[in-house]
Amino acid sequence: MHLDRLVVDREGMAAEFLFQLRAEGRRIVTRLRRNQDADEGSFTEIGEWLPWRLDGSGQGVCEVAAVRFQLPRPTQPDQPLAVRVALIRDWRTLIGSEAATGEGGQWKADVAPDHQQFWEPEWKATPAPAAATRPKLIPVVTTAVQADALELAHTYFRRWNCQENAIRDWLIPLNLDTNHGDAKEPVVNSEWVKRQAILEKRVAHVHRLAAQSRKRLRPMHASDQMREEPVVNGEHRQQEWLAQVTELETLGQSDESGFFAIKAKPGGGRVGGASPTRLARCHQCGEQARSEPL
Numbered sequence: 001m002h003l004d005r006l007v008v009d010r011e012g013m014a015a016e017f018l019f020q021l022r023a024e025g026r027r028i029v030t031r032l033r034r035n036q037d038a039d040e041g042s043f044t045e046i047g048e049w050l051p052w053r054l055d056g057s058g059q060g061v062c063e064v065a066a067v068r069f070q071l072p073r074p075t076q077p078d079q080p081l082a083v084r085v086a087l088i089r090d091w092r093t094l095i096g097s098e099a100a101t102g103e104g105g106q107w108k109a110d111v112a113p114d115h116q117q118f119w120e121p122e123w124k125a126t127p128a129p130a131a132a133t134r135p136k137l138i139p140v141v142t143t144a145v146q147a148d149a150l151e152l153a154h155t156y157f158r159r160w161n162c163q164e165n166a167i168r169d170w171l172i173p174l175n176l177d178t179n180h181g182d183a184k185e186p187v188v189n190s191e192w193v194k195r196q197a198i199l200e201k202r203v204a205h206v207h208r209l210a211a212q213s214r215k216r217l218r219p220m221h222a223s224d225q226m227r228e229e230p231v232v233n234g235e236h237r238q239q240e241w242l243a244q245v246t247e248l249e250t251l252g253q254s255d256e257s258g259f260f261a262i263k264a265k266p267g268g269g270r271v272g273g274a275s276p277t278r279l280a281r282c283h284q285c286g287e288q289a290r291s292e293p294l
Contacts, residue, residue, distance in 0.1 A: 005029070007159040013141075015073040019081050022143040029156050032069070032085075032139040039134065043067040043087060052088065052153060064088045066149040069141060081143075086152035088138035096131045 003026065010031040021028050040046065045068045053062035067087045070080040108116045110129055117123055140156045 007156060009159075015071045015081050016075060018071070018083070018143055019073065022081075027142060027144040029140065029142045029152065029159075031156060032141055036071070040087070040137065043069050043085060043139075046087070047149065049089070050150060052150065061092050062088055062090050064149045064153050066147070067139075069139065071141075083141045083143055084145075084147040084152070085142075086140040086147070086149040086156075088140065088153055090136040090138060093136040094133040095136055096133050 005027045006021070007029045010033050013030050013033050013036070018028055018030075045066075047066040049063045049065045051060040051062075052064040053060070055061050065087050067085045069083050069085045071083055072080050111126070115123070115126070118125075140153055142152055
């Protein structure tokens, strides 16, 4: 199997190793070691600086530019390996620049000669200037002929997740995914414990909300039952009086005094001042409200 592109840690950062792999047609992505570059002056053909990472407020904290670097080869000092580099400036980490002064004259390097006589009575100490700083540089290199700086930086820093996932997929079938401490005994997975604590906190919050909702719904349900009872009683009276009216009309006794007495009751022709049609409509609405879930 021929792998065209390899992403390795800085342990694989060796000029001869990279030269051999590039000769085989492979593109390597890795990172320069700390002793292989000093500052931005070590690189050439520095391109435009592009924002790479932002903080929570949307301010840029990292920027990247495409540059070139000549990697020295121990076996061929006169033929360095030219590589493409995604040079990252990390403004979250500032590095101080040490002044090139001797040990004995460090304190007076920025003091005028006529103000260095500290033994004089009128001499006064002056605050030292702030030390010059520069952002931390993270050079990601590749042996490819052409490379996009943003894509190259993302590729290198995604390697850790991809690598860990691949190792985990190998360990799980072998039952080797259990953490062990210094005593060679199984210990809890700290990441899982953190996630479990967060989930348990969320579940407890949901239970509290559910209890509060049930507490608010109980008096509402009781009030609904109290309003429902008069409606049911009125429906029963309506049915009884309507049955009596229908019976008298069937017997032809609509002219009798008893017929008009029943019709005059609040529920004979109209129950509680409402017509049978309107009461039936209210009953239907009540049934629909009672059928809805709380």
